[in-house]
Amino acid sequence: MxxxxxxAALALLPALAIxxxxxxxxxxxxxLCVGSVLVTYTATDVTDLITSFSAKGTLxxxxxxxxxxxxxxxxxxxxxxxxxxxxxxxxxxxxxxxxSGALCTLLAVPLLxxxxxxxxxxLTAWHQLNDLQTAVILGGAAFSLAFLLFTHRFRHDDVKxxxx
Numbered sequence: 253m254x255x256x257x258x259x260a261a262l263a264l265l266p267a268l269a270i271x272x273x274x275x276x277x278x279x280x281x282x283x284l285c286v287g288s289v290l291v292t293y294t295a296t297d298v299t300d301l302i303t304s305f306s307a308k309g310t311l312x313x314x315x316x317x318x319x320x321x322x323x324x325x326x327x328x329x330x331x332x333x334x335x336x337x338x339x340x341x342x343x344x345x346x347x348x349x350x351x352s353g354a355l356c357t358l359l360a361v362p363l364l365x366x367x368x369x370x371x372x373x374x375l376t377a378w379h380q381l382n383d384l385q386t387a388v389i390l391g392g393a394a395f396s397l398a399f400l401l402f403t404h405r406f407r408h409d410d411v412k413x414x415x416x
Contacts, residue, residue, distance in 0.1 A: 255368065255371040255372050255375060256375055256377060258368065258372060259357065259361075259372050259375060259377055259378060259381075260377075262353075262356060262357040262360050262361065263353040263354055263356065263357040263381075264353060265353075266280065266284075266326065266349075266352050266353045266356045267349045267350050267352060267353030268353075269330055270330070270345070270348075270349035270352055270353075271342075271345065271346060271349050273330060273334040273335070274334060274335050274336065274337045274338070274342060274345075275329065275330050275333045275334050275335075275336060275337065276333050276336045276337050276345065276348075276399075276400075276403075277337075277345045277346075277347070277348025277349040277351070277352055277396070277399070278348045278395070278396035278397070278399040278400045279329050279333050279336070279400075280326060280329050280330065280333070280348065280349070280352045281348050281351055281352045281355060281392050281393070281396040282329075282396055283325040283326045283328070283329035284322070284325070284326050284352060284355050284356055284359060285355075285393075286325040287321060287322040287323060287324065287325045287326060287359070288322065288359050290321040290322070290324075290325065291318045291321045291322050291359075291363070294321065295314065295317055295318045295321055296314075298317050298321065299313055299314040299317045302317060315363065315365065318363045319360065319363050319364075322359055322360060322363060323356075323360075326352075326356070341403055344399065344403075345399075347395050347399075348392065348395055348396050348399055351388055351391060351392030351395065351396070352392070354381060354384070354388040354392070355388055355389065355392055357381060358381065358382070358385055358388060358389075361373070361378070
């Protein structure tokens with residue numbers, strides 16, 4: 253039951269933060285994608301840099317570095333983009349918010365400590381979410397791009413003066 257709560261928190265906390273703070277869900281989704289790229293391509297170097305200053309166990313450091321690299325762009329996006337969704341867009345923003353929560357869960361669970369990871373991966377809810385991985389990523393990416401493209405409006409004055 254405790255691990256089901258961890259899984260639910262991983263999915264719901266990002267989605268709730270996006271909706272309640274009126275953050276553009278598309279930006280949040282893309283920031284998780286950036287975090288995933290950072291984990292893939294920089295985690296080893298960042299871990300090496302941090303462990304060069306300390307002789308303590310590097311296994312845990314690497315694990316926490318990967319989690320921080322994943323979540324840091326999301327947290328920054330939430331902080332800097334809060335209040336960016338107004339009016340009728342709040343309702344439409346729920347879809348990228350839910351996709352962001354699902355993506356956060358899919359990306360974070362493999363980075364958790366082995367024991368927690370093992371317990372979560374035995375849950376039926378995890379198997380269902382994992383089976384939807386392709387739909388979450390493709391749907392979230394497509395909807396986020398569409399949301400960004402169709403909700404960004406040029407003001408008439410900006411077009412006249414050459415501003416975009």
